[in-house]
Amino acid sequence: MSVSKPANDVQVAVVGFGPSGAVAASLLGAEGIQTLAVDRDRAVYDKPRAIALDHEILRLFDNLGVAEPLSPHIAPFPASEHFGARGQLIRRIDMVSEPYPLGYTPTMVFTQPPVEEILRAHARSYRSVVVELGTELRKLEQAPDGVTLELCGDQGTRNVTADYVIACDGASSAVRRQLGIGFDDLVFDEPWLVIDLRVNASGLAKLPRTAAQFCDPSRPTTYIVGPGSHRRFEIMLLPGEDPRAMEQPEQVWRLLARWLTPDDAALWRAASYRFHALVASKWREGRVFLAGDAAHQQPPFIGQGMCQGVRDVANLVWKLARVLRGASGEALLDTYQDERSAHVRELTSRIKAIGHVICERDPEAAAARDERILAEGGGVPRTITRQEIVPPLSCGLRADVPHTANGTLFPQPWIMTSGGRQLLDTMCGAGWRLVLRADSAVARSRAIASHAVEIGLRLIAIATADHDQLPYILREESDVVTDWFARHACAAAIVRPDHYVYGVAADEAGLAEMLSGLEARLR
Incomplete structure (x- = not known):
């Protein structure tokens, strides 16, 4: 008499417990799927990184029942006014008007540390979800019926088996590297300094009331109005400037002198980044899936970085749930890469186009850019919406009969x-x-x-x-x-x-x- 192989320890292992990983764990928990989520870090990073989300993502948070506790840390994202080389207004990027198509403010800003804490706590609330922090993935091995993960944490080094793995372990993903998956470079590479401030009353009086994009060829700069007193500047670094030296407070305040002095605000974070446009060449290897920054990185010019990661896991988890229940075959899981890779590539190309406009350093080309943008509005600054920049799904699980509605988000009244x-x-x-x-x-x-x-x-x-x-x-x-x-x-x-x-x-x-x-x- 043959003995059947016992089931794997868990149905899904989530590697990485940042925003994408925490949302993945919650979505899996809501489906009753036995889930293990691990992260090598024990605590949420205490400074903001992501700052924007949109109505699609808040709709998902509301579906999970977590929108209300998040609300104190979220605020509407005001219009972003773009100023040309001579400081003149050349266009606005705003949100669509009411009635809002998904029922929520279409674009929002948020403060990441408390939002991430709430997302983590919510994931832990599901009986089928186990979270192990301070736990590092050492290696993984795939077999036809599961994946073995070697984990090192409070319980020592041990092996855990899972039916599937979702890798949400960030831009330097250990899972992606172990799988030998590379990035396709969509050719955008610019050095920027990101500065987060807690601004006092005197400082708030000096700053623009809306978000702003200063398309100044001498130093392109983005200004974002965060919740409460949180304000962010993203400032392009120039050739010859040492990114680490520019993070130092004296350099930060020199760059901010046009707007603020140290008496106006407390410096919360200054971090130099290279804004990239990268997409993984593969999003699935057998029973392992990449999601979030492990699968893609894009410039931040319309605040879609975290949104893209949450879209990834929202796309994947309901498909995994069907396959694990036996309601659909494995082929359904192939639509994950088809849909999300195409979507990310298209959105990244649109973000890149905006970035190239912003990052123009040649004064003559910048002046010609300003004239062209104003001409597009008939000689006056026109308004485009952030929502029209985000594309629909262009392929995958859609009806065969072509229609412009296919792949769009259905409204929520x-x-x-x-x-x-x-x-x-x-x-x-x-x-x-x-x-x-x-x-x-x-x-x-x-x-x-x-x-x-x-x-x-x-x-x-x-x-x-x-x-x-x-x-x-x-x-x-x-x-x-x-x-x-x-x-x-x-x-x-x-x-x-x-x-x-x-x-x-x-x-x-x-x-x-x-x-x-x-x-x-x-x-």
């Missing part, structure tokens, strides 16, 4: 209830959904409703007025979804657990075919 208003996700969750326009013929199709439920989709119909004929109709407050359906000329949207649109349909026949296609691809 406020829903009117007898007890007040609630966000759509709060009422309906964040799994697979079929969202219908309540006044359409497809919303009344029993065959469609039956098929959708059979393959695991939750039915939601959105109306702008009270309708009583269907049990799953919800009335939205501000026509966010109604206008979205009209804009995309459709009556139904299949929405993935990560809120991206799988596909849309205008009639019952098209939707029936799309549901059958989805069923085949998932199973």
